[in-house]
Amino acid sequence: MKISQRVKKLRDQSLNAVEKISAERALLITQFYKSDDARELSAPVKRAKAFEYLLKNKKICINEGELIVGERGPAPKETPTYPEISLHSMKDLEILDSREKVFFRVDDEVKNVYKKEIIPFWKDKSNRDRIMSLMTPEWLNAYNAGLFTEFQEQRAPGHTVLGYRMFKKGFLAVKEEIKDATDALNFFKDSNALEKFEELKAMDIACDAIIMYANRHADALEKIAFNETNSKRRTELLKMANICRKVPANAPETVHEMLQHYWFIHLGVITELNPWDSFNPGRLDQHLYSVYKREMESGSLSTDELDDLLGCFWVKFNNHPSPPKMGVTASESNTYTDFCLINLGGVKPDGTDAVNEMSYILLDVIKEMRILQPSSMVQISEKSPDRFVHKALDIIKTGFGQPSCFNTDAIIQELLRQGKTLIDARNGGASGCVETGAFGTEAYWLTGYFNLPKILELTLNNGFDKMTNKLVGIETGYASDYKCFEDLMNAFKLQVNYFSDIKIRGNNVIEKTFAGWLPVPFLSLLVEDCIMNGRDYNSGGARYNTSYIQGVGLGSITDMLTSIRYNIYDKKKISWEELMKALESDFKGHEQIQYDLIYNTPKFGNDDDYADRQAVEVFEIYYDAVNGRPNTRGGVHRINMLPTTSHVYFGSVIGATPDGRNAQLPLSEGISPFQGVDHNGPTSVIKSASKIDHLRTGGTLLNQKFSPSFFEDEDSYEKLTALIRSYFSLDGHHIQFNVVNAETLKDAQRHPEWYRDLIVRVAGYSDYFNDLGEDLQNEIIKRTEHGSER
């Protein structure tokens, strides 16, 4: 890919734009909710009308030189708020404005609007307030103690990806589908017919709204074209105007139309509400390929034009930081990244290799654009050519943390186990960090991180939490009451079951708040079979409806339990009394014990069954506690194992632990070993990590840090490819490489000003090193560097 002056300018504009809060959306939604139009409407129609009102009145932004148009806010990185989801207080705004990391500037005008208009209207009325008022004291205690987080507290559920259907269809045709579904309603036999009628009506309004929004862009483009003196740009602007008149009303027929079509859809989703993972075009190489091929053959698209279009498209994602998060939500996901994860490769619906020319072109775009968003991944199946993996490694080695590597064959098996059809499974992939989903057909909601090591801490203290000074768990006994390791594991299991019950009960209430008050008629148009079912995406309208709870700290809890088993029960090196005393004092005065716990105790990540069997045991307990429990949308709960940045937050609420970890330090992330305890190299890490059954999860995350020297040798790509394929043959779900040496990172800490472009892999996503908190920076530095020297 050649980066043209145009794309360079837009990329610079995006990189240099400062993240700011925009009050535009908050103000519009407040105006709408206050208006007469909002009264006496069913929930879906009200939300559709709100959507229409937003799209009708929001400012149209067209940046100089761009080919793909549309911004969520009034300008790049100007970020709206969603008071109907959660309301920022004046203090919140001040924190957002002044915090060092992941800040959002808030100017006086915004503060004024908030003070006068937004806060008075929404106070105690946001969905966050509704959720908190509905939660039980047990839920609130556990939440405050850091046992779990709640994803839907500040953002709406989304967690879905656009499938192939909407790349082949315009909204006029969708309106036909809606009409057919409405005509088919049976008011004689179906007691829900009226609800469906209202939902379909709302969907129809949403179709008109997005078409109207595109036409507003066409109007604006024509106006700019009228005043444009450069004739080349004028022609371009008029062409863009024509495209906005055509899509998304009609099916796109060129690459340009396809990208603009998707972008309007993307904007629609992230304007309607603030769903997690923003939105995602999914298998972009598959969607674009045939149109690209046709255009290349007919000569209607040159390579330079294609590069320009893709460059412009890429910048669009980077212009949209994730909506401002506060408190626990900011701790669990402390990043501007909004988790759009573009999938490349994989297999076609017929099961054959899907890697095509466009896969390579897009890898090239990722390499040359080198921006935080969108994120990207490669789906590697047994059928994928090595050349494809090598090309990905070629980008990975530059240390920018993208793309990450996924196992298509595992993803398909995970989806099949969950009851998806083979075709839907093959059309799937991973989104967000590592989450498995059937693209275009599944609503797979993440509901919160689950702090497994914290549960062990409570199990050692009869359910009592010393941090919040409350009885949070159940009274299963104190550490010294457990006469054998099995006693301890039985008590741990009871506690896990107790907290998963609390979490699932909470989930089932929270889901209903979204179904009842915050339907998403626009998003419902995009995911099959919402229209056919006449049901909203937020009420189980999708073909598949899954709720996930994400387990955190597998490496840490494995080491904690292994240490207990080894030092207390098997080898009897220390007593419970000694250990608990050492933990209470955070090892002060007990350094010899801490040393033995760290250096003379088996650890997860070394292919040592003595340690690894605890990982399997915890995994099975957690799996049994969650998997298959019904949600409210006709689906069930399942588990996955990923942390985003919650392992830092979860560590901060836990005292010293039996693995020798000091109080409040971060936990291990994903299914990776605890930082620095794996000393047998990457093959042993992979072996340990593959002992849990990935195929019964909806995604696991394994992070491996490599020094750049691993990639220098002429044979290194082949060997790394073999390493990846080996992990995948053991059913590993995902592996990502952090390619950077510790010295570089330390230097970046000392001189952040020199490393503003340093992107590192965090956990399931990449981030600017400078935007990470110091604790997270330290943790990344500490992660074992598998040197190439012997």
Place this chain on the structure above:
Amino acid sequence: MKGLIFSVKRYSIYDGPGIRVTFFMKGCPLNCLWCHNPEGISPFPTTVMQTNKVGEREFSKNEEVGKYYSIDSILEILDQEKVFINQSKGGVTFSGGEPMLQFEFLLEALKSSKKSGYHTAVDTSGYSLAENYQSIIPYTDLFLFDIKHLDEAKHIESTGVSNIRILDNYRLLMESGKDIMVRIPVIPGFNDDPDYLEKLRQFIILSKNDSLKKINLLPFHKIGSSKYKKFNIPYRMGNTEPPDKEKMKKMKEFFMETGVKVKIGG
């Protein structure tokens, strides 16, 4: 039967094709000035003080350098790594030290590895009895063979032994029909002047046949120097710096004229 091994390297990617497990066997009859595994020279188990800091306090323990492994434990490790070995068409490498110094164990380890289907490699200085090489040839797929210097006096000076036996064994293995990779440690001031390199190239051209698969140029590096400190062994390379990359590239091109594949590094 047990073998004394001072290090087991998994994901070993520089000691033969694919992903391998390399067993570093303790004891070596040579004493090369630049040796980067000085802890492998002595044929006896030793210990080294390992110090770790916890909080403000330092804790030390004696770590064993050299542990005895049974043939079964060798196979167990290989089986643990099987998936990587198979995927990458890798195998097992016995290195050292000088693995031939523990010939009987090596022979059994090679036999058992072969029997279990693993590709086998022996990384040797060539300084052993010809009949011992004859015995392991049937169970060895690849020899990694060091040529440190062709001049006997120079060889003695810097390795402590004559090279006559080494060069004889080199010719012997070249006739064995097994794969050979010649490894040339490039030591500045010792074996890197143009006249010598020309002589070496001629030697390779004259002695080679289809068995010779690759020439590995192993540039001198100072990573070993920290080991000398750790194991309390006097470091004898003074301020010798690694050869620069340009020089290595030229040397690579120079040796490519032998018609053999040349690689910088293992």
